Amino acid sequence: MMDADVCLAVVSEDDVVAARQRGRALAEQVGMSASAQTMVATAISEISRNLVIYGGGGEMSLTIVADGARTGVQIVAADRGPGIADIDLAMSDGYSTGNSLGLGLPGARRLMDDFDLRSRPGEGTTVTMRKWLPES
Protein backbone atom coordinates (compact mmCIF):
# COMPACT_ATOMS: atom_id res chain seq x y z
CA MET A 1 0.00 0.00 0.00
CA MET A 2 1.60 3.22 -1.12
CA ASP A 3 1.83 6.18 1.22
CA ALA A 4 -1.13 8.45 0.72
CA ASP A 5 -0.44 12.06 -0.10
CA VAL A 6 -3.46 13.15 1.93
CA CYS A 7 -5.37 11.34 4.68
CA LEU A 8 -8.58 12.79 6.05
CA ALA A 9 -11.20 11.90 8.58
CA VAL A 10 -14.62 12.39 6.97
CA VAL A 11 -17.20 12.68 9.69
CA SER A 12 -19.03 15.98 9.23
CA GLU A 13 -20.41 18.05 6.38
CA ASP A 14 -17.43 20.37 6.63
CA ASP A 15 -15.17 17.37 6.03
CA VAL A 16 -17.01 16.70 2.75
CA VAL A 17 -16.03 20.16 1.53
CA ALA A 18 -12.44 19.74 2.77
CA ALA A 19 -12.13 16.38 1.03
CA ARG A 20 -13.27 17.64 -2.34
CA GLN A 21 -11.04 20.71 -2.12
CA ARG A 22 -8.02 18.52 -1.36
CA GLY A 23 -9.03 16.23 -4.21
CA ARG A 24 -9.30 19.11 -6.63
CA ALA A 25 -5.89 20.40 -5.52
CA LEU A 26 -4.31 17.00 -6.10
CA ALA A 27 -5.94 16.68 -9.52
CA GLU A 28 -4.66 20.11 -10.40
CA GLN A 29 -1.18 19.21 -9.15
CA VAL A 30 -1.12 16.21 -11.48
CA GLY A 31 -2.08 18.46 -14.38
CA MET A 32 -5.72 17.56 -14.98
CA SER A 33 -8.03 19.88 -16.91
CA ALA A 34 -10.61 22.03 -15.14
CA SER A 35 -13.40 19.63 -16.06
CA ALA A 36 -11.42 16.59 -14.87
CA GLN A 37 -10.64 18.38 -11.59
CA THR A 38 -14.35 19.08 -11.13
CA MET A 39 -15.24 15.46 -11.87
CA VAL A 40 -12.77 14.28 -9.23
CA ALA A 41 -14.06 16.83 -6.72
CA THR A 42 -17.68 15.91 -7.43
CA ALA A 43 -17.07 12.16 -7.15
CA ILE A 44 -15.28 12.78 -3.85
CA SER A 45 -18.20 14.86 -2.66
CA GLU A 46 -20.68 12.05 -3.36
CA ILE A 47 -18.59 9.33 -1.76
CA SER A 48 -17.77 11.54 1.23
CA ARG A 49 -21.45 12.16 1.81
CA ASN A 50 -22.02 8.42 1.91
CA LEU A 51 -19.32 8.15 4.55
CA VAL A 52 -21.02 10.79 6.67
CA ILE A 53 -24.66 9.86 6.14
CA TYR A 54 -24.58 6.06 5.82
CA GLY A 55 -21.18 5.01 7.08
CA GLY A 56 -21.19 6.71 10.44
CA GLY A 57 -18.10 8.62 9.40
CA GLY A 58 -14.94 7.24 7.91
CA GLU A 59 -11.55 7.95 6.38
CA MET A 60 -10.41 9.01 2.98
CA SER A 61 -6.97 8.83 1.44
CA LEU A 62 -5.92 10.71 -1.68
CA THR A 63 -2.84 9.58 -3.56
CA ILE A 64 -1.03 10.45 -6.76
CA VAL A 65 -0.54 7.15 -8.58
CA ALA A 66 1.39 6.02 -11.62
CA ASP A 67 0.72 3.15 -13.97
CA GLY A 68 3.43 2.88 -16.56
CA ALA A 69 3.47 6.16 -18.47
CA ARG A 70 0.25 7.57 -17.11
CA THR A 71 -0.37 9.47 -13.90
CA GLY A 72 -3.55 9.76 -11.90
CA VAL A 73 -5.28 10.39 -8.62
CA GLN A 74 -6.52 7.56 -6.40
CA ILE A 75 -9.17 7.95 -3.73
CA VAL A 76 -9.86 5.31 -1.10
CA ALA A 77 -12.87 5.91 1.14
CA ALA A 78 -13.52 3.51 4.00
CA ASP A 79 -16.06 3.30 6.78
CA ARG A 80 -17.03 0.77 9.45
CA GLY A 81 -20.73 1.36 8.95
CA PRO A 82 -23.55 -1.10 8.34
CA GLY A 83 -22.32 -1.99 4.86
CA ILE A 84 -24.35 -2.46 1.70
CA ALA A 85 -26.56 -5.53 1.57
CA ASP A 86 -27.17 -5.52 -2.18
CA ILE A 87 -24.22 -4.07 -4.06
CA ASP A 88 -25.73 -4.71 -7.50
CA LEU A 89 -28.81 -2.75 -6.53
CA ALA A 90 -26.77 0.10 -5.05
CA MET A 91 -24.70 0.30 -8.24
CA SER A 92 -27.71 0.26 -10.57
CA ASP A 93 -29.20 3.44 -11.95
CA GLY A 94 -32.47 2.66 -10.21
CA TYR A 95 -30.55 3.79 -7.15
CA SER A 96 -29.13 6.81 -8.95
CA THR A 97 -28.44 10.20 -7.46
CA GLY A 98 -31.68 11.62 -8.78
CA ASN A 99 -33.55 9.31 -6.45
CA SER A 100 -33.51 10.70 -2.93
CA LEU A 101 -32.59 7.22 -1.71
CA GLY A 102 -29.68 7.08 -4.11
CA LEU A 103 -26.13 6.65 -2.90
CA GLY A 104 -24.62 8.41 -5.88
CA LEU A 105 -22.46 5.36 -6.57
CA PRO A 106 -23.22 4.81 -10.28
CA GLY A 107 -22.71 8.54 -10.80
CA ALA A 108 -19.36 8.55 -9.02
CA ARG A 109 -18.35 5.55 -11.13
CA ARG A 110 -19.20 7.43 -14.34
CA LEU A 111 -17.15 10.42 -13.21
CA MET A 112 -14.05 8.33 -12.55
CA ASP A 113 -12.05 5.92 -14.71
CA ASP A 114 -11.54 3.06 -12.24
CA PHE A 115 -14.08 2.18 -9.56
CA ASP A 116 -14.11 -0.62 -7.01
CA LEU A 117 -16.53 -1.15 -4.15
CA ARG A 118 -16.15 -3.70 -1.38
CA SER A 119 -18.82 -4.04 1.26
CA ARG A 120 -20.22 -6.59 3.64
CA PRO A 121 -23.26 -6.04 5.87
CA GLY A 122 -21.94 -5.29 9.33
CA GLU A 123 -18.38 -4.84 8.13
CA GLY A 124 -18.42 -1.47 6.45
CA THR A 125 -17.70 -0.26 2.95
CA THR A 126 -14.54 0.64 1.03
CA VAL A 127 -14.64 2.51 -2.26
CA THR A 128 -11.48 2.79 -4.37
CA MET A 129 -11.57 5.03 -7.43
CA ARG A 130 -9.03 6.50 -9.80
CA LYS A 131 -8.94 9.11 -12.49
CA TRP A 132 -6.10 9.15 -14.97
CA LEU A 133 -4.51 12.00 -16.82
CA PRO A 134 -4.87 11.25 -20.53
CA GLU A 135 -1.52 10.33 -22.04
CA SER A 136 -0.38 13.21 -24.23
Place this chain on the structure above:
Amino acid sequence: MRSWASVWSRRTPPLPWAVSPVAVPILRQGRLLVVSVPASATDQDLRGLLDDLAERVGATGASGVVIDVSGIDVLDSFATRLLETVGQVAHLRGAATVIVGIQPEVAQAMVQLGLTLDAVATALDLEDGIARLGQDTTRDERDDDDGR
Protein backbone atom coordinates in the same frame (compact mmCIF):
# COMPACT_ATOMS: atom_id res chain seq x y z
CA MET B 1 -39.89 52.94 -14.83
CA ARG B 2 -37.81 53.10 -11.70
CA SER B 3 -35.95 50.04 -10.55
CA TRP B 4 -34.38 49.78 -7.14
CA ALA B 5 -32.64 47.21 -5.03
CA SER B 6 -32.44 46.75 -1.31
CA VAL B 7 -30.29 44.32 0.60
CA TRP B 8 -31.82 42.07 3.20
CA SER B 9 -29.92 39.51 5.14
CA ARG B 10 -30.60 37.75 8.37
CA ARG B 11 -27.74 36.91 10.67
CA THR B 12 -27.87 33.46 12.21
CA PRO B 13 -26.37 33.25 15.69
CA PRO B 14 -22.88 31.71 15.58
CA LEU B 15 -22.69 28.09 16.75
CA PRO B 16 -19.86 27.32 19.14
CA TRP B 17 -18.51 24.32 17.24
CA ALA B 18 -18.85 25.60 13.67
CA VAL B 19 -17.04 28.08 11.50
CA SER B 20 -19.20 31.17 11.82
CA PRO B 21 -21.98 30.82 9.25
CA VAL B 22 -22.38 33.49 6.61
CA ALA B 23 -26.01 34.10 5.76
CA VAL B 24 -26.40 34.24 1.97
CA PRO B 25 -27.69 37.73 1.15
CA ILE B 26 -30.94 38.02 -0.79
CA LEU B 27 -31.31 41.08 -3.01
CA ARG B 28 -34.61 42.43 -4.19
CA GLN B 29 -35.10 43.80 -7.69
CA GLY B 30 -38.67 44.82 -8.39
CA ARG B 31 -40.77 41.70 -7.92
CA LEU B 32 -37.74 39.44 -8.13
CA LEU B 33 -35.45 38.07 -5.46
CA VAL B 34 -31.85 37.65 -6.57
CA VAL B 35 -29.38 35.42 -4.76
CA SER B 36 -25.71 35.01 -5.54
CA VAL B 37 -24.41 31.92 -3.76
CA PRO B 38 -20.80 32.44 -2.64
CA ALA B 39 -18.16 29.80 -3.35
CA SER B 40 -17.63 29.40 0.38
CA ALA B 41 -21.28 28.54 1.12
CA THR B 42 -21.54 25.53 3.40
CA ASP B 43 -24.35 22.95 3.59
CA GLN B 44 -25.66 24.88 6.56
CA ASP B 45 -25.63 28.14 4.58
CA LEU B 46 -27.65 26.49 1.80
CA ARG B 47 -30.23 25.15 4.23
CA GLY B 48 -30.46 28.63 5.75
CA LEU B 49 -30.94 30.06 2.27
CA LEU B 50 -33.85 27.70 1.63
CA ASP B 51 -35.53 28.81 4.87
CA ASP B 52 -34.86 32.48 4.15
CA LEU B 53 -36.20 32.30 0.60
CA ALA B 54 -39.31 30.40 1.65
CA GLU B 55 -40.10 33.24 4.01
CA ARG B 56 -39.01 36.14 1.79
CA VAL B 57 -41.03 35.01 -1.23
CA GLY B 58 -44.17 35.40 0.87
CA ALA B 59 -43.08 38.53 2.74
CA THR B 60 -42.22 40.42 -0.48
CA GLY B 61 -44.86 38.90 -2.75
CA ALA B 62 -42.06 38.07 -5.14
CA SER B 63 -43.06 36.56 -8.47
CA GLY B 64 -39.62 35.18 -9.25
CA VAL B 65 -36.34 34.04 -7.73
CA VAL B 66 -32.99 34.05 -9.53
CA ILE B 67 -30.21 31.98 -7.99
CA ASP B 68 -26.73 32.64 -9.34
CA VAL B 69 -24.38 29.71 -8.80
CA SER B 70 -21.54 30.93 -11.02
CA GLY B 71 -19.23 31.02 -7.98
CA ILE B 72 -19.80 27.39 -7.10
CA ASP B 73 -17.23 24.83 -8.26
CA VAL B 74 -19.07 21.62 -7.31
CA LEU B 75 -22.81 20.98 -7.49
CA ASP B 76 -23.28 17.54 -6.04
CA SER B 77 -26.49 15.63 -5.29
CA PHE B 78 -27.06 17.46 -1.99
CA ALA B 79 -26.72 20.94 -3.45
CA THR B 80 -28.74 20.07 -6.55
CA ARG B 81 -31.60 18.57 -4.56
CA LEU B 82 -31.60 21.66 -2.38
CA LEU B 83 -31.86 23.92 -5.44
CA GLU B 84 -34.76 21.81 -6.73
CA THR B 85 -36.42 22.10 -3.33
CA VAL B 86 -36.03 25.88 -3.45
CA GLY B 87 -37.81 25.83 -6.82
CA GLN B 88 -40.63 23.66 -5.54
CA VAL B 89 -41.12 25.68 -2.36
CA ALA B 90 -41.05 28.97 -4.28
CA HIS B 91 -43.58 27.54 -6.73
CA LEU B 92 -45.94 26.67 -3.89
CA ARG B 93 -45.59 30.28 -2.76
CA GLY B 94 -46.40 31.66 -6.19
CA ALA B 95 -42.92 32.38 -7.54
CA ALA B 96 -40.95 30.98 -10.45
CA THR B 97 -37.27 30.10 -9.94
CA VAL B 98 -34.36 30.25 -12.37
CA ILE B 99 -30.91 28.86 -11.63
CA VAL B 100 -28.21 30.71 -13.54
CA GLY B 101 -24.48 30.51 -14.03
CA ILE B 102 -23.82 26.78 -13.81
CA GLN B 103 -20.20 26.55 -14.98
CA PRO B 104 -19.38 24.27 -17.95
CA GLU B 105 -17.30 21.80 -15.92
CA VAL B 106 -19.96 21.71 -13.21
CA ALA B 107 -22.66 21.03 -15.83
CA GLN B 108 -20.61 18.14 -17.25
CA ALA B 109 -20.15 16.58 -13.83
CA MET B 110 -23.85 16.98 -13.02
CA VAL B 111 -24.83 15.14 -16.19
CA GLN B 112 -22.57 12.22 -15.24
CA LEU B 113 -24.26 12.14 -11.84
CA GLY B 114 -27.67 12.12 -13.51
CA LEU B 115 -28.61 15.50 -12.05
CA THR B 116 -30.56 17.21 -14.81
CA LEU B 117 -32.39 19.86 -12.75
CA ASP B 118 -35.57 19.18 -14.75
CA ALA B 119 -37.79 20.57 -12.01
CA VAL B 120 -36.25 24.05 -12.13
CA ALA B 121 -35.69 26.48 -14.98
CA THR B 122 -32.14 27.40 -15.87
CA ALA B 123 -30.53 30.23 -17.80
CA LEU B 124 -26.98 31.03 -18.75
CA ASP B 125 -26.44 34.13 -16.66
CA LEU B 126 -28.09 36.70 -14.41
CA GLU B 127 -29.28 38.87 -17.28
CA ASP B 128 -30.87 35.92 -19.10
CA GLY B 129 -32.46 34.69 -15.90
CA ILE B 130 -34.06 38.03 -15.06
CA ALA B 131 -35.24 38.47 -18.65
CA ARG B 132 -36.78 35.00 -18.60
CA LEU B 133 -38.73 35.70 -15.44
CA GLY B 134 -39.90 38.97 -16.97
CA GLN B 135 -41.22 37.07 -19.98
CA ASP B 136 -43.12 34.66 -17.74
CA THR B 137 -44.79 37.59 -15.98
CA THR B 138 -45.84 39.08 -19.32
CA ARG B 139 -47.35 35.76 -20.39
CA ASP B 140 -49.44 35.62 -17.20
CA GLU B 141 -50.82 39.09 -17.85
CA ARG B 142 -51.84 38.11 -21.37
CA ASP B 143 -53.61 35.04 -20.01
CA ASP B 144 -55.57 37.27 -17.62
CA ASP B 145 -56.76 39.36 -20.58
CA ASP B 146 -57.87 36.28 -22.51
CA GLY B 147 -59.75 34.97 -19.51
CA ARG B 148 -62.08 37.96 -19.35
